[in-house]
Amino acid sequence: MIIIWKPDRSSSQTLYHQIADEIERRISYGEFPPGSLLPSERKLAEQLGVNRSTVILAYEELRALGIIESRTGSGTRVCKNKWEATPKHTPNWHRYVEGGQFLPNLSYLRRIREALQKDSSLIDFASGELSSQLSPGKEISTQMKENPFTEYLGYDNPQGFTPLREELVSYLSRYRNVQTTDSSILITSGSQQSLYLITQCLLAPGDAVAIEDPSYCYSLPMFQSAGLRLFRLPVSNNGMNPEDIRALYKKHRIKMIFINPTFQNPTGVCLDPTRRMQLLDVASELGLPIVEDDPFSLTSYDGKPPLPLKSLDQLGSVLYIGSFSKIAASGLRVGWMVAPHSVVERLADARQQMDFGLSVVPQKIAAQFLHSDNFLPHLERLRMHLQYRRDLLVEALQKELPNELSFSIPQGGLHLWCKINLDVNDNQLFEEALRRGVVFVPGSVYGSDSGYVRFTFARPKEEEITLGVAKFADALKAVLL
Amino acid sequence: MIIIWKPDRSSSQTLYHQIADEIERRISYGEFPPGSLLPSERKLAEQLGVNRSTVILAYEELRALGIIESRTGSGTRVCKNKWEATPKHTPNWHRYVEGGQFLPNLSYLRRIREALQKDSSLIDFASGELSSQLSPGKEISTQMKENPFTEYLGYDNPQGFTPLREELVSYLSRYRNVQTTDSSILITSGSQQSLYLITQCLLAPGDAVAIEDPSYCYSLPMFQSAGLRLFRLPVSNNGMNPEDIRALYKKHRIKMIFINPTFQNPTGVCLDPTRRMQLLDVASELGLPIVEDDPFSLTSYDGKPPLPLKSLDQLGSVLYIGSFSKIAASGLRVGWMVAPHSVVERLADARQQMDFGLSVVPQKIAAQFLHSDNFLPHLERLRMHLQYRRDLLVEALQKELPNELSFSIPQGGLHLWCKINLDVNDNQLFEEALRRGVVFVPGSVYGSDSGYVRFTFARPKEEEITLGVAKFADALKAVLL
Numbered sequence: 001m002i003i004i005w006k007p008d009r010s011s012s013q014t015l016y017h018q019i020a021d022e023i024e025r026r027i028s029y030g031e032f033p034p035g036s037l038l039p040s041e042r043k044l045a046e047q048l049g050v051n052r053s054t055v056i057l058a059y060e061e062l063r064a065l066g067i068i069e070s071r072t073g074s075g076t077r078v079c080k081n082k083w084e085a086t087p088k089h090t091p092n093w094h095r096y097v098e099g100g101q102f103l104p105n106l107s108y109l110r111r112i113r114e115a116l117q118k119d120s121s122l123i124d125f126a127s128g129e130l131s132s133q134l135s136p137g138k139e140i141s142t143q144m145k146e147n148p149f150t151e152y153l154g155y156d157n158p159q160g161f162t163p164l165r166e167e168l169v170s171y172l173s174r175y176r177n178v179q180t181t182d183s184s185i186l187i188t189s190g191s192q193q194s195l196y197l198i199t200q201c202l203l204a205p206g207d208a209v210a211i212e213d214p215s216y217c218y219s220l221p222m223f224q225s226a227g228l229r230l231f232r233l234p235v236s237n238n239g240m241n242p243e244d245i246r247a248l249y250k251k252h253r254i255k256m257i258f259i260n261p262t263f264q265n266p267t268g269v270c271l272d273p274t275r276r277m278q279l280l281d282v283a284s285e286l287g288l289p290i291v292e293d294d295p296f297s298l299t300s301y302d303g304k305p306p307l308p309l310k311s312l313d314q315l316g317s318v319l320y321i322g323s324f325s326k327i328a329a330s331g332l333r334v335g336w337m338v339a340p341h342s343v344v345e346r347l348a349d350a351r352q353q354m355d356f357g358l359s360v361v362p363q364k365i366a367a368q369f370l371h372s373d374n375f376l377p378h379l380e381r382l383r384m385h386l387q388y389r390r391d392l393l394v395e396a397l398q399k400e401l402p403n404e405l406s407f408s409i410p411q412g413g414l415h416l417w418c419k420i421n422l423d424v425n426d427n428q429l430f431e432e433a434l435r436r437g438v439v440f441v442p443g444s445v446y447g448s449d450s451g452y453v454r455f456t457f458a459r460p461k462e463e464e465i466t467l468g469v470a471k472f473a474d475a476l477k478a479v480l481l
Numbered sequence: 482m483i484i485i486w487k488p489d490r491s492s493s494q495t496l497y498h499q500i501a502d503e504i505e506r507r508i509s510y511g512e513f514p515p516g517s518l519l520p521s522e523r524k525l526a527e528q529l530g531v532n533r534s535t536v537i538l539a540y541e542e543l544r545a546l547g548i549i550e551s552r553t554g555s556g557t558r559v560c561k562n563k564w565e566a567t568p569k570h571t572p573n574w575h576r577y578v579e580g581g582q583f584l585p586n587l588s589y590l591r592r593i594r595e596a597l598q599k600d601s602s603l604i605d606f607a608s609g610e611l612s613s614q615l616s617p618g619k620e621i622s623t624q625m626k627e628n629p630f631t632e633y634l635g636y637d638n639p640q641g642f643t644p645l646r647e648e649l650v651s652y653l654s655r656y657r658n659v660q661t662t663d664s665s666i667l668i669t670s671g672s673q674q675s676l677y678l679i680t681q682c683l684l685a686p687g688d689a690v691a692i693e694d695p696s697y698c699y700s701l702p703m704f705q706s707a708g709l710r711l712f713r714l715p716v717s718n719n720g721m722n723p724e725d726i727r728a729l730y731k732k733h734r735i736k737m738i739f740i741n742p743t744f745q746n747p748t749g750v751c752l753d754p755t756r757r758m759q760l761l762d763v764a765s766e767l768g769l770p771i772v773e774d775d776p777f778s779l780t781s782y783d784g785k786p787p788l789p790l791k792s793l794d795q796l797g798s799v800l801y802i803g804s805f806s807k808i809a810a811s812g813l814r815v816g817w818m819v820a821p822h823s824v825v826e827r828l829a830d831a832r833q834q835m836d837f838g839l840s841v842v843p844q845k846i847a848a849q850f851l852h853s854d855n856f857l858p859h860l861e862r863l864r865m866h867l868q869y870r871r872d873l874l875v876e877a878l879q880k881e882l883p884n885e886l887s888f889s890i891p892q893g894g895l896h897l898w899c900k901i902n903l904d905v906n907d908n909q910l911f912e913e914a915l916r917r918g919v920v921f922v923p924g925s926v927y928g929s930d931s932g933y934v935r936f937t938f939a940r941p942k943e944e945e946i947t948l949g950v951a952k953f954a955d956a957l958k959a960v961l962l
Contacts (some may be wrong), residue, residue: 033797090796100684101707105830105831129636148622153613184507184512189839193836196835201581203577226582313511331840339511342578354673356814361846
């Protein structure tokens with residue numbers, strides 16, 4: 001229950017009466033249908049910022065009115081009594097919610113989201129995005145003011161807003177040495193939707209695919225929801241080993257390779273140039289498509305990221321995915337895929353059925369921003385700040401936990417990947433850090449063993465990084481005791 | 482192939498050389514990988530606006546260079562020869578494109594889309610949306626200029642932008658007598674995404690569901706892609722018959738009812754008030770959820786639409802879906818669902834994996850527009866114009882085809898549903914109309930027998946409606962000959 005409502009402390013009505021009234025209102029509006037579970041007294045008290053005893057009184061009031069009922073062990077539920085005289089039933093929503101084929105997000109990710117929603121003062125090393133300090137918010141706001149939106153607001157071209165696709169043709173050529181045409185580009189709701197469309201439309205349940213280990217892909221139950229079998233490509237300091245593909249193909253007939261070769265999420269590693277060529281060779285030898293996810297390359301701190309696989313792809317084996325999320329603003333929800341036209345067409349057609357395409361407004365904003373004189377200065381500023389933040393994080397970790405952690409220093413991207421050199425219970429560490437006001441992503445989310453941590457240094461406020469590390473260090477020391 | 486490129490007629494280079502160069506460029510960029518099919522000479526000539534002989538010369542040039550090859554009966558393909566010396570292969574994209582589990586859109590819908598993309602002068606009775614004349618484009622443009630976007634452009638709340646959900650609480654109460662709270666609302670990319678999330682997350686393959694006949698749902702392969710079994714609820718002049726639900730439940734154990742009770746798409750019919758109560762009774766007796774799709778009610782020409790099922794839903798059986806698409810602008814891609822919180826939470830979580838949520842920009846625009854003094858005047862103007870357009874269409878149809886067609890005159894919505902009183906081949910009529918510059922949706926798309934037509938009078942320019950009907954009448958007469 002996300003309660004935005006709070007009781008009014010200046011009101012003459014008691015707090016518990018106000019709370020009882022609000023819950024009754026929400027029940028009557030169908031937010032909690034008959035039979036559904038209400039939050040525990042402890043949890044509700046926390047959300048409303050009141051004492052637990054206040055919630056106990058509110059629940060007692062509602063019980064006395066026959067609106068809710070509590071049973072030991074099964075919590076507090078909305079009464080069905082009111083309707084029991086008639087043979088009418090509310091649908092068993094629980095059964096429906098549990099019954100679909102689409103798997104829920106990992107519990108850590110939901111836990112992180114809930115914690116951040118509830119308490120905006122948390123130091124956020126978890127969300128994989130840019131802070132408002134790093135986003136080109138001002139540039140975009142000015143741009144919108146100076147170029148009022150005058151396009152027809154009808155359904156967009158299924159492949160995405162044409163001026164944006166045209167702008168991306170130059171962008172990809174200039175910044176990534178990828179030569180393409182507007183009809184080979186599909187605009188998507190971030191990289192996420194590109195991956196989703198690929199798993200839904202180009203693969204069938206039971207298909208085997210290869211993904212890096214650790215990898216962002218493990219954090220996406222979408223792969224399991226699509227019924228895919230996942231096989232691992234271990235990532236070392238110079239990336240995955242292309243020879244591993246051959247073995248996986250022989251054993252499991254893998255049908256596709258998912259890879260994030262530049263500043264890999266979560267490790268920050270770059271696949272080295274020789275291995276890039278080897279990977280393309282192996283893939284084309286086996287006729288295997290490669291999905292290249294490339295969201296971070298333009299954050300390269302020295303401004304010289306490695307060329308993407310796509311720029312070396314002579315046979316058209318690579319589906320190339322890029323996005324605005326990690327270099328400008330995740331809230332625009334603008335990503336893209338470069339693929340053979342038959343693939344683009346198929347995916348665009350399916351997407352029409354899922355959401356009827358993206359809004360043209362953010363696409364126009366993205367096109368204008370790419371075209372503007374603000375884009376390159378923004379990128380340069382972003383790189384500088386990311387490097388500065390990385391240094392802050394590294395210094396703080398080396399100072400606070402000189403022997404407890406191991407990590408490589410990334411040369412681009414938003415994340416630092418750490419191994420804890422001591423035996424530690426991931427869950428205890430996570431909860432202890434949360435209690436101290438810091439949140440991060442445990443490595444198990446990316447499929448790694450316990451004892452790994454991903455710190456996103458792009459997301460907290462710059463001035464919070466050192467403090468956040470101190471709090472994390474305290475939490476680690478507390479759980480090691 | 483969507484060719485935005487056109488040859489330059491003022492260039493000193495011959496047209497066919499320009500075309501050959503452009504195709505070679507596109508092949509080298511991976512738009513057409515080795516082995517893939519190129520457009521036929523006729524089709525390409527049409528798209529580029531050149532003679533077929535010009536394309537024949539261009540293809541000959543490319544064949545001479547060993548870049549493409551043609552075989553009788555299998556069309557023109559990109560050569561594989563260039564790479565045949567090595568054991569390398571392009572992935573068999575054809576196999577991937579055909580292999581996924583998600584079904585393609587109906588061929589009529591794809592045909593319509595292609596035709597409209599190719600020729601913007603077509604009179605469009607097919608696209609189910611408002612023309613730019615009816616959209617509040619100016620209001621939104623002014624609003625954006627006066628209220629520059631200053632929000633943080635990070636990932637949004639998974640349920641959608643909070644100020645929009647708060648605005649919708651008042652909107653739903655004021656205009657639809659639906660009492661709800663912001664935590665019971667999920668913002669989606671139009672009604673389409675609400676339906677998609679329901680079919681993916683609350684139902685499992687093999688589940689049976691009831692849908693109206695004819696119905697918009699038949700136009701959505703998403704139901705089949707999710708493995709659902711569809712059963713029909715025939716729609717008469719006062720809507721579907723709730724007693725039919727009981728029979729379907731006994732026979733097939735249907736698990737959900739999908740219904741568009743107000744100005745139904747495509748028939749324009751309203752479920753009458755007695756049947757609304759009966760439907761709710763039957764559903765609650767069987768514990769069945771109802772999905773109420775309500776995109777058109779505010780277009781009611783007399784300004785007094787029937788109340789939605791949701792406003793009468795005391796047991797929380799109804800998942801209520803609304804949208805901005807048919808009352809303001811489809812290109813904003815803003816829709817909403819009102820549901821018990823457990824359902825909202827489940828769907829929001831799944832959506833995070835599919836596209837990571839909507840852009841905040843169009844959501845803020847929608848919230849501001851709902852809140853503004855422009856919204857109600859816009860609605861009133863919209864209703865007036867829709868009624869005027871409906872009258873234009875009805876008059877023209879009665880004049881041109883007084884005996885050939887039967888229809889009821891709708892009191893709201895964007896569509897007119899016609900029965901052709903003569904034997905006619907749907908496909909011939911469609912193609913003949915297209916040749917004459919008019920496009921509509923054949924009724925079979927909505928699951929009806931042949932001989933039905935849906936005219937969307939909201940989409941063409943006002944001044945095109947009468948001419949469009951004349952062209953349609955000519956086409957009908959031509960295929961009856």
